[in-house]
Amino acid sequence: MKINLKVWRQKNENTAGKMVDYSVNEVSPDMSILEMVDVLNDDLIRKGDDPIAFDHDCREGICGMCSMVVDGRPHGPQHGATTCQLYMRNYKDGDTIYLEPFRAHAFPVVKDLVVNRGAFDRIIAAGGFISVSTGQAQDANNLTVEKAVAERAMDVAACIGCGACVAACPNGSAMLFVSAKVSHLNQLPQGKPEASRRAINMVKQMDAEGFGRCSNVGACEAECPKEISITNIARLNREYLKAVFTSTEE
Amino acid sequence: MKLDSKIPEGHMSQKWENYKEHARLVNPANKRKLDIIVIGTGLAGASAAATLAELGYKVKAFCFQDSPRRAHSIAAQGGINSAKNYKNDGDSVYRLFYDTVKGGDFRSREANVHRLAEVSLNIIDQCTAQGVPFAREYGGLLDNRSFGGAQVSRTFYARGQTGQQLLLGAYQALERQIGLGNVKMYNRHEMLDIVTIDGKARGIIAKDLISGKLERHFGHAVLLCSGGYGNVFFLSTNAMGSNVTAAWRAYKRGAYFGNPCYTQIHPTCIPVSGEYQSKLTLMSESLRNDGRVWVPKKKEDCGKHPNEIKEEDRDYYLERKYPSFGNLCPRDIASRAAKEVCDEGRGVSASGRAVYLDFADAINRLGLDVVKARYGELFPMYQNITGHDPLKQPMMIYPAVHYTMGGLWVDYELMTSVPGLYALGEANFSDHGANRLGASALMQGLADGYFVIPYTIGNYLAGEIFTKAIPTDHPAFEEAEKQVRDRLNKLMNAKGDTPVDEYHKRLGKIMWEKCGMARHAEGLKEARKEIQELRTEYWKNVRVPGDINEFNPELDKAMRVADFMELGELMVMDALNRNESCGGHFRVEYQDNGEAKRNDEEYSYVAAWEFKGDNTEPELHKETLNFEEVQLAVRSYK
Ligand SMILES: Cc1cc2nc3c(=O)[nH]c(=O)nc-3n(C[C@H](O)[C@H](O)[C@H](O)COP(=O)(O)OP(=O)(O)OC[C@H]3O[C@@H](n4cnc5c(N)ncnc54)[C@H](O)[C@@H]3O)c2cc1C
Numbered sequence A: 001m002k003i004n005l006k007v008w009r010q011k012n013e014n015t016a017g018k019m020v021d022y023s024v025n026e027v028s029p030d031m032s033i034l035e036m037v038d039v040l041n042d043d044l045i046r047k048g049d050d051p052i053a054f055d056h057d058c059r060e061g062i063c064g065m066c067s068m069v070v071d072g073r074p075h076g077p078q079h080g081a082t083t084c085q086l087y088m089r090n091y092k093d094g095d096t097i098y099l100e101p102f103r104a105h106a107f108p109v110v111k112d113l114v115v116n117r118g119a120f121d122r123i124i125a126a127g128g129f130i131s132v133s134t135g136q137a138q139d140a141n142n143l144t145v146e147k148a149v150a151e152r153a154m155d156v157a158a159c160i161g162c163g164a165c166v167a168a169c170p171n172g173s174a175m176l177f178v179s180a181k182v183s184h185l186n187q188l189p190q191g192k193p194e195a196s197r198r199a200i201n202m203v204k205q206m207d208a209e210g211f212g213r214c215s216n217v218g219a220c221e222a223e224c225p226k227e228i229s230i231t232n233i234a235r236l237n238r239e240y241l242k243a244v245f246t247s248t249e250e
Numbered sequence B: 001m002k003l004d005s006k007i008p009e010g011h012m013s014q015k016w017e018n019y020k021e022h023a024r025l026v027n028p029a030n031k032r033k034l035d036i037i038v039i040g041t042g043l044a045g046a047s048a049a050a051t052l053a054e055l056g057y058k059v060k061a062f063c064f065q066d067s068p069r070r071a072h073s074i075a076a077q078g079g080i081n082s083a084k085n086y087k088n089d090g091d092s093v094y095r096l097f098y099d100t101v102k103g104g105d106f107r108s109r110e111a112n113v114h115r116l117a118e119v120s121l122n123i124i125d126q127c128t129a130q131g132v133p134f135a136r137e138y139g140g141l142l143d144n145r146s147f148g149g150a151q152v153s154r155t156f157y158a159r160g161q162t163g164q165q166l167l168l169g170a171y172q173a174l175e176r177q178i179g180l181g182n183v184k185m186y187n188r189h190e191m192l193d194i195v196t197i198d199g200k201a202r203g204i205i206a207k208d209l210i211s212g213k214l215e216r217h218f219g220h221a222v223l224l225c226s227g228g229y230g231n232v233f234f235l236s237t238n239a240m241g242s243n244v245t246a247a248w249r250a251y252k253r254g255a256y257f258g259n260p261c262y263t264q265i266h267p268t269c270i271p272v273s274g275e276y277q278s279k280l281t282l283m284s285e286s287l288r289n290d291g292r293v294w295v296p297k298k299k300e301d302c303g304k305h306p307n308e309i310k311e312e313d314r315d316y317y318l319e320r321k322y323p324s325f326g327n328l329c330p331r332d333i334a335s336r337a338a339k340e341v342c343d344e345g346r347g348v349s350a351s352g353r354a355v356y357l358d359f360a361d362a363i364n365r366l367g368l369d370v371v372k373a374r375y376g377e378l379f380p381m382y383q384n385i386t387g388h389d390p391l392k393q394p395m396m397i398y399p400a401v402h403y404t405m406g407g408l409w410v411d412y413e414l415m416t417s418v419p420g421l422y423a424l425g426e427a428n429f430s431d432h433g434a435n436r437l438g439a440s441a442l443m444q445g446l447a448d449g450y451f452v453i454p455y456t457i458g459n460y461l462a463g464e465i466f467t468k469a470i471p472t473d474h475p476a477f478e479e480a481e482k483q484v485r486d487r488l489n490k491l492m493n494a495k496g497d498t499p500v501d502e503y504h505k506r507l508g509k510i511m512w513e514k515c516g517m518a519r520h521a522e523g524l525k526e527a528r529k530e531i532q533e534l535r536t537e538y539w540k541n542v543r544v545p546g547d548i549n550e551f552n553p554e555l556d557k558a559m560r561v562a563d564f565m566e567l568g569e570l571m572v573m574d575a576l577n578r579n580e581s582c583g584g585h586f587r588v589e590y591q592d593n594g595e596a597k598r599n600d601e602e603y604s605y606v607a608a609w610e611f612k613g614d615n616t617e618p619e620l621h622k623e624t625l626n627f628e629e630v631q632l633a634v635r636s637y638k
C-alpha cells in the first residue's frame, strides 16, 4: 500500500521547524511504523536528502526510547503500545499519517522527532530509589511481601520512562511518571523508611524542571503505553501532603 | 605476552574466599583520588558504576542512549538464575556451577563459573532490597520457575520483564550516586577509542552525539560494560544500537578477543517476515516450560492450518529426540533441531522457516487464566507483531541470533590483557563457554558489577594511588583523538551512493549463511573473502548524510558498522580455526548424527586473538582450560 506522511522537520533546538510531506510506496502490513520510516530514510539518503531523525532502540516496547506523536497521539492510536509496536496493518492504502515530536516545555527538541528527556533522570536522582548500598541486603526471603502488594508494585514499576504522559498532558505535567515511581517504591516494605523524603524530593525536582501542574485531565493515562493508572496520582498527592505535614526535615 | 588467567589457589569452592582475603585494598581517602570510567549502563555497567561510587571512587559513566535506563538489558524477559534452593528441589552452588559448565559445553573457565554461582545468592538479596518486584507466592516468599538446561527451579522473575526490573534497580542505585555527586553521567555519548599510556588504560575518546564534538576523559581504570555484538548479523534480538565498537577499539589497542565465533542462536523468536525487517523479537524461553514444539510429520501437511493437523501427524521432535529434557533442552540444541526439520522441508509458514510452539495442552491442563497470567505480556506482544492469537493457534517461531558468548578476554579479575582495562557483562568472554544457559546473562552482568569488580579493581588501583590524573593534552590523547577524527572524516568523505544499512544487511547475510547455525570450512573461507571485499567497497562507496558537528545518527551507525566489518572477519577466522563442534559453534564436518562432536584433546582452550596491525594476521593465543571439578563428558540431554 501507499502511505502519505507529514513529518515535523527541525534542524536543532534553536531553529524553527515545519511539517514536510513525504510518501512511501509498497508499505507491507507486516512492517512496523518505524520500519516504514527506515524505508523512507533509505530513499532520502539515496536521493541526497537528510533522513528523518527519530529515537528508537529495542523496537519491542520496553526501552522507552521511541517517542513520536502519531496523528496527534503520543505513541499513536493503539492502546497500551509504544510507537515501535505500531504495525502498518492498522492502516490502509492512501492513508495520511502525521509524525511529530513529543512536545513539552521540559523536553526540548534535539532534532526532528528526537527530544531531550533528561529531566526524568534528574527526578529519579532526587529520590526515585531505595537507599541500600551493595552488600547491605539481608536474605531475600527474610522479608515477606504480600503477593497482591508485589503485583501492584509491579503494575507501576512497568513504567518505561518514555514521557508520553507528559506529551499528552495539556499542562506538560509529569505527575503520572512520578506517581508511578513513588507508588512502586512506597508500597513495598523496603521502600517505607524513605517514603516521605522520596515523595517530597521527587515532586520538588519535578517542579524545578519546569513540568506543569496536574489538573486531572486524564490524557496521560489514556496515552500511557504501560497503562499506568491515574489513581496513582491521587495516591502521590496523599503521600505528598502527608509527607509535607509530618516531615521533620527542611 | 603470556596469558595469565590469575586463578587463585585452593579448592574450587575456596578460591574466591582466598582471593578476597588476600586482595589489596584502597583506603577511603585514596579512593576519592581515583577516577574510574565506566562504559555502558546495562546491568553490568550500572551495577558497577553505582557500587564503585558507593565505595568512594570517582566515577564517570557513559551510554549512547538518552538515559542509562534504556540499556539493552532492559529487554530481558525470562528471568535470573540463583542457587538459593528456595524450592528445596536439590539445587546448590555446586549444581549451578556444574550446569553452567556443562551447558557451556565444557569450554568455560571453572574458577570464574564457580564464583558466579557463589555470588548468585547475594544478587537476589541485593535486588530484592532495592525494591525489584520479583514474583511471589501467596505466603509472600519469592517464586521460581524452571528454564532450559536445568532440572531444578532456580529462576527468579518479574513477570515477563525481569531485565527491566533488574536494570531499573541498578539504574536507581546509579541515579542515587549521580544525585550525590559521586558519578558524573554522560548520556548520548559514544566511546570511540581507548587511550593507553605506558601500556596501561588511561582514558577514552568519546563523541557527544548531540553536538558531534569529540571529548577526552582520563581514568585510572576503564571498565567496558558495552554489551554483546550479535548485531554483526544485522538481524538479531538485540536492540538496534547494540554494537561492538567499544570492545573492538579495545582489541585494536591490545586487548585480546576471546572466542569471537561463539554465538548463541535462540530457538524461540518470531520468524523474519520481509526485507524491511529491522530486528527479530524474542519470545521468552520460559514459554518452552509449557509450550510444546512441533512440525508436521509429513511435508504435505506443512501448508495446512495447524489446528487441522491431527495429533498422530505431528512430530514433537524435541520430546522425541531428547526425552529427559524434552522442550527444555538447551538453546543451541533446540535451535539446531529446528533448522534440521526445516532443512528436511517440514518447516511451516510461507517461507518454510518456522516451527510451531503450541500451548493447547497447557491450556487444557492449567486453564486459560493460569497460562495467560504466567506469560504476561508475551502473548499480546506476539499477536501484535504477527496478527495471530497464540491462545487459539500455535505460535510460529524460528531461531535468531541472540547473544554472544565470545568477547574481550579477561582474567579472573575481569581485567583484559591491557592493565587497567576491564570488561564486564556480555562484553567479556568469561563465564558461558560455548553456550549460555537461559537466565544466566542477567546473573553474570550483576555478579560482575555488584560483587566481583568492587573487589578485584582494588587489587589493581592499590598500586595506582600515587598516579596523578594525567592531563588530557598528553600526546596519547592527541593521537587517539586524531585517529577517531580521521575515521569520521573518511566515512563522511566517502560520498558514495549506498546507505549504511544496506552494507550492514549484506554483512549480516554473509555471517548468517556462512558463520551462523551451521558452519563448514569452505563456507567460512568464502565468507572471509566476501567480508574483505565488502569492507573495501564500504569505505569507498558508503553514503553518510549530514555533518560531523551535529546530531547525526547515520554517522554513528556508520562507525559501528565499520567495526562490525572487521569483527566479522575475526569471527570467521576463529570459527575456521576451531575444528570441532561445541555449543553454539557447530561445524558440519564434526558431528555424530547431528549431535555436536567436541575435540577435547585439541580444542579445550580459549582462543584469545591479538591484534597485530590492519594488514597483518592476528596472533592466536591459547588459554588451556583445566578441569579440576567437572569431568569432561559428552553433553547429553537425552
Ligand atoms: C530480548 C532479550 C531477552 C533476554 N532475556 C534474558 C533473560 O531472560 N535472562 C538472561 O539472563 N539474559 C537475557 N538476555 C541477555 C541479557 O539481557 C544480556 O546479555 C545482558 O543484559 C547484557 O547486559 P550488559 O550490561 O552486559 O550490556 P547491555 O545491557 O547491552 O548494555 C550495554 C551498555 O553499553 C553502552 N554502550 C555500548 N557501546 C558503547 C559505546 N561505544 N560508548 C558508550 N556506551 C556504549 C550502551 O549504551 C549500554 O548502556 C536477553 C537478551 C535479549 C536480547
Ligand code: SF4
Pocket: A158, A159, A160, A161, A162, A163, A164, A165, A166, A176, A177, A180, A223, A224, A225, A226, A227, A228
Ligand atoms: S507513566 Fe506511562 S507514559 Fe508516563 S513515562 Fe511511564 S510509561 Fe511512559
Ligand code: FES
Pocket: A055, A056, A057, A058, A059, A060, A061, A062, A063, A064, A065, A066, A082, A083, A084, A085
Ligand atoms: S524502541 Fe524501545 S520502546 Fe520503542
